[in-house]
Amino acid sequence: MSSNSRLIAFIVIGLVVGAAVGYLSAGPISYNQQIDSLTKQLADAQGATSTALQKAQADLAKAQADLTASQSQIKALQDQISALQNPVLSGSISISGSTTVQPISQEAANEFMKLHNQVQVSVAGGGSGAGIKAAGSGQVDIGESSRVITEAEFLLYPNLVTTGIAKDSIAIVINPTLTGVTDLSFEQVAKIFAGEITNWKDVGGPDHAINLYTREAGSGTLSTFNEYFMTPTTGPAAKMWTRTISATASVKPSNGEMRTAVSSDPYGIAYISLGFVDSSVKSLKLAGVEATIDNVNSGKYPLQRVLWVFTNGQPSALEKAFIDYLLSPAGQKIVTDLGYIAIYS
Amino acid sequence: MSKGDWVGRILFVCASFSALVVFLITFYLLREGIGVLNWDFLTGTIWNPSLDLYGILPTLVSTLIVVGGAIVIAVAIAIPCAIFLAEYSPFWLRNIIKSAVEVIVGIPSVVIGLFGVIVIVPFIRDNIGGRNGEGILAGWIILALMIIPNIITISEDALRAVPSAYREASLALGATRWQTMRNVILPNASSGIRASLILGVGRALGETMAVLMVIGNPNIPFFPTSILDQVRTLTSTIAIEFSYVTWGSPHQQALYAMGVVLFFIIMVLNFVATFVIRKKVIAGE
Numbered sequence: 001m002s003s004n005s006r007l008i009a010f011i012v013i014g015l016v017v018g019a020a021v022g023y024l025s026a027g028p029i030s031y032n033q034q035i036d037s038l039t040k041q042l043a044d045a046q047g048a049t050s051t052a053l054q055k056a057q058a059d060l061a062k063a064q065a066d067l068t069a070s071q072s073q074i075k076a077l078q079d080q081i082s083a084l085q086n087p088v089l090s091g092s093i094s095i096s097g098s099t100t101v102q103p104i105s106q107e108a109a110n111e112f113m114k115l116h117n118q119v120q121v122s123v124a125g126g127g128s129g130a131g132i133k134a135a136g137s138g139q140v141d142i143g144e145s146s147r148v149i150t151e152a153e154f155l156l157y158p159n160l161v162t163t164g165i166a167k168d169s170i171a172i173v174i175n176p177t178l179t180g181v182t183d184l185s186f187e188q189v190a191k192i193f194a195g196e197i198t199n200w201k202d203v204g205g206p207d208h209a210i211n212l213y214t215r216e217a218g219s220g221t222l223s224t225f226n227e228y229f230m231t232p233t234t235g236p237a238a239k240m241w242t243r244t245i246s247a248t249a250s251v252k253p254s255n256g257e258m259r260t261a262v263s264s265d266p267y268g269i270a271y272i273s274l275g276f277v278d279s280s281v282k283s284l285k286l287a288g289v290e291a292t293i294d295n296v297n298s299g300k301y302p303l304q305r306v307l308w309v310f311t312n313g314q315p316s317a318l319e320k321a322f323i324d325y326l327l328s329p330a331g332q333k334i335v336t337d338l339g340y341i342a343i344y345s
Numbered sequence: 346m347s348k349g350d351w352v353g354r355i356l357f358v359c360a361s362f363s364a365l366v367v368f369l370i371t372f373y374l375l376r377e378g379i380g381v382l383n384w385d386f387l388t389g390t391i392w393n394p395s396l397d398l399y400g401i402l403p404t405l406v407s408t409l410i411v412v413g414g415a416i417v418i419a420v421a422i423a424i425p426c427a428i429f430l431a432e433y434s435p436f437w438l439r440n441i442i443k444s445a446v447e448v449i450v451g452i453p454s455v456v457i458g459l460f461g462v463i464v465i466v467p468f469i470r471d472n473i474g475g476r477n478g479e480g481i482l483a484g485w486i487i488l489a490l491m492i493i494p495n496i497i498t499i500s501e502d503a504l505r506a507v508p509s510a511y512r513e514a515s516l517a518l519g520a521t522r523w524q525t526m527r528n529v530i531l532p533n534a535s536s537g538i539r540a541s542l543i544l545g546v547g548r549a550l551g552e553t554m555a556v557l558m559v560i561g562n563p564n565i566p567f568f569p570t571s572i573l574d575q576v577r578t579l580t581s582t583i584a585i586e587f588s589y590v591t592w593g594s595p596h597q598q599a600l601y602a603m604g605v606v607l608f609f610i611i612m613v614l615n616f617v618a619t620f621v622i623r624k625k626v627i628a629g630e
Contacts (some may be wrong), residue, residue, distance in 0.1 A: 129589030137592065156591060211477045214564055217395060218589025247565035250479065250575060253585055264467060265477040 090118035091318045097131015097144035098220050099254040100273040101307045104166060105144060105326070107334045112325050119318065125254055129153075129218025135310045136160055141319055143310040146220030146273065159313045165326045166307040167341035169274040170224055171283040171291040173259065175266045181205040183285040186237040190229045192269060195246030200267060212249035213261050213270035221255065224305050225271045236287070236302050275339040293341055307340070374608060378601030386602060392566050392577075394586065399599040403566040405606065407576035410569065411481055411560070412549045415488030419545060423493045424538065427500035432526055443498075450494040458555030461487040466559055475573030479561035482572045487555050492545035499544065503537020504530060543618035547611055553580040579603045 095105050102125050109121035126134070128145035135143025136157025146168065149160060172189055174181060181204050184192075191197045192210055201207045215222040228235040231242045252258045258270040263280035274291060277283045283291045286301060295301035309326070311319050325331050332342040381399060389400015430439050465486050470478030507530045515525040531538075561575025562585060569576050583600050590597040 126588045133589060133591065152591065209476065216585050216589070218586075245564055247563060247567065248575070249564045250477070251562040251564055251585060260462075261477070264462075265470070268477060 088118065089116040089318055089321055092120040092122070093142060093319060093322055094122050094124075094140040095142045095144060095309075096124040096126050096134050096140045097310075098128040098146040098307070099125045099256065100128075100146040100168060100221055100275065101144035101166070101309070103275065103338050104307070104335055104340060105142075105309075107338065108322070108326050108331055111330065111334065112322055115325075116321075121322065127216060127218045127253065128220030128223075132157070132160070132310060135312055138312055141311065141316075142322070145308050145310065146305060147223045148306075148308070149310075157312070160310045161312075161314055162308050162310055163323055163327070164306045164343050165309055165323070165331075166335040166343050167296075168305055168307050169291065169296045169301060169303045169341075170221060170228070170271050170305070171274050171277050172269065172271050172286065173262050173277060173281040173283050174269050175262055176280070176282045177266050178205055178282070181284065183288060185287050186229060186232075186235070187241070189286070190232075190237070190241065190243050193230065193245050193249065194243035195248065196243075208267045211265050211268040212246055213252055213258055213265075213268055214245050214249040215258065215271075216251055216253045219253075221271065221273055224303075228303055273340075277339065293336075293339070296341060304341075306343070371608065374601060374605050378598055378603075378605040380602075381595060381598040382602045382605060386599070387606070390568075392582070394596045394599070397595060399595065399602075401579070401599075401603060401606065403568050404577050404579055404582055404603070407481070407566065407569055408550070408578040408580075411484045411488065411556070411576065411578055412546060414481065414485040414572075415492060415549050416542065416546055418485055418489040419492040419496055420542065422489070423496035424500060426493075427497050427504060427538075428526060428531075430497070430501045431504035432522060432530075443501075446494045446497050449490075450498065454491060454552055455554040455558075457487060457490055458558040460490075461555060461559040469573070473573065476561075476575065479559055480573045480575045481560075481569055483559040483561075484556055484576075484578075485572070487559050488549045488552060491552065491555065492549055495548060496541045496545050499541030500534070500538045503534040503541065506537065507533045540618060543614060546614060550607065550611060550614075551580065553584050557581040557584050579607050 093109075095109070102123060106123045109123050113119055113121055124140075128147050131140075131143035131145050132149060132153050133143075134140045136153070136159075143160075149157075149162070154160070172184065178200070181200065184203060188197065188203055192203070193212060193214070195212070197203060198210055199207060200210055215225075226245075227233050229237065230245060232238045232240060250261070252261050252270075255272045255276045258272050259276050259278070259281055262268040262270045262272075272281075274283075274293070274296065277291070285291070286303070289295050289301045291301055296304055309323060311323075315323060326335075327343065332344070336342050386399055386401060387405075388402050389398065390402050391398045391400050392404060426442075430442060434442070461483060466478035466483050468478070469475060469480075469483055473482070475482070511529050511533065512525055515529045516522075520528070556578055557580070560578060560581055562577050562581055563575045566577040566582075583603055586596070587600055590600060
């Protein structure tokens with residue numbers, strides 16, 4: 001071939017090849033276009049997604065921030081609620097009344113003041129009648145008594161709110177050196193205190209006059225004693241007789257003084273709260289039953305009474321806290337440690 | 346206005362304040378107690394509040410017996426002691442005794458009552474008799490213990506206040522110390538000594554806590570027949586019963602009336618004392 005024809009051949013082949021290539025790459029080009037457009041779409045979509053993602057992330061962050069804010073609000077409100085429910089207690093409570101309940105409230109007051117050291121609690125005695133009157137007339141915050149309110153007192157002080165905080169009994173006590181007397185029947189006790197039996201030898205003791213001790217007229221212990229022994233309305237001697245305590249019985253104005261009088265008088269006899277019985281006096285059996293907490297709980301010792309606290313109207317937050325403390329396990333442990341009986345036993 | 350006027354008026358206000366207080370107390374007592382204060386109350390023999398019987402005669406008689414006996418015992422011990430301190434004692438002994446007496450004056454009456462319950466009452470019960478040692482005798486001893494220091498200090502001051510010229514003149518005339526004391530100094534000091542007795546009686550009448558602990562306090566008061574009987578006094582009855590009386594009840598009024606009676610007795614006593622002292626001042630000097 002000649003160089004021209006070779007050149008033409010090359011050109012034609014080149015054109016053909018070029019056309020073929022062109023034609024063939026048109027596919028890829030359109031593919032590319034498709035790919036590009038798809039890529040572009042993808043990129044757009046990705047862009048949109050990432051925008052949406054970013055937006056969503058921003059929303060999430062905002063929502064989380066809102067959540068945190070709400071949570072801290074909730075916590076603040078919860079703190080407020082618990083602050084209202086368990087306030088840091090401060091203030092003072094004055095308590096007076098029954099000398100039977102006085103040791104319990106004194107010990108509980110000490111412990112309560114240790115738990116809440118901005119609170120002052122003061123406890124006095126005076127007898128159940130004095131306590132009811134003091135609480136009802138507003139002289140003290142909490143009154144305590146070892147008997148229920150009488151109708152006359154309820155008419156005078158109709159707003160008194162009562163809570164039972166312990167149980168107790170009454171023991172007949174004599175001097176530990178008095179021999180021969182360990183057991184008395186209900187009727188013997190009534191006769192002794194009425195002055196019908198006047199000598200210890202009539203009940204098994206030595207030949208000596210019996211020295212009687214009794215409580216002042218406002219005492220809850222006295223009125224319980226009267227209810228069971230002298231003019232019995234309850235108990236095994238109910239409605240069997242009516243007697244009055246002898247005029248020569250010596251009046252002592254508290255459980256403690258009754259116990260002291262008997263412990264220093266070899267021929268004395270008195271009645272005191274079961275929680276006051278200790279080794280300085282001897283408690284007598286009643287109709288064969290020993291005066292112990294177990295016997296009182298089981299009912300064999302037939303004398304049981306509830307010890308009460310009163311407030312004038314519903315108790316304030318501080319008073320309620322103290323009364324709740326008395327009723328709590330810690331408070332009831334104080335009750336049983338002192339020799340009384342827990343309220344829920 | 347001069348300064349003297351101004352001070353005088355302030356002092357007048359202070360003085361009238363104390364008079365006002367006494368007047369208010371009297372008025373309040375009378376107002377509360379006057380409703381029950383009648384002849385039956387004063388001469389009634391049964392005090393039983395639960396039966397609405399308010400007769401204070403046994404309590405009143407017991408009070409007078411207890412206070413009277415205490416005064417007799419106190420005078421028998423205190424006046425000779427005062428004479429000894431004023432005239433006969435050496436200087437060092439006088440200091441010791443005076444200090445001891447002044448300490449006893451300061452002891453709270455409830456502490457003396459405790460002493461009575463723990464020491465005197467068992468002593469009486471074991472050695473002298475009586476039901477359980479509480480009673481009039483224990484009250485006498487306790488009240489005497491409280492009054493004696495008062496009487497000693499005031500009487501001794503009264504004896505010392507007699508001008509020494511009298512004593513020196515008497516001694517110079519050849520009288521013995523006892524003759525001087527009996528005929529010169531004691532008559533001159535007698536108004537002061539009587540004043541101390543009046544103060545002692547006033548304190549004994551008003552003494553509540555110590556008497557309450559040792560006097561026995563029977564359930565229903567009765568007339569005592571021996572010094573070992575248990576009794577009630579006006580003050581011990583008020584102290585025992587006041588905490589539980591219902592407001593406005595006759596029982597409360599009766600207790601106030603007891604206060605009025607006590608107040609009245611002390612007023613009479615003070616009046617007698619003033620009269621006696623004034624008479625002595627007019628007649629003696």
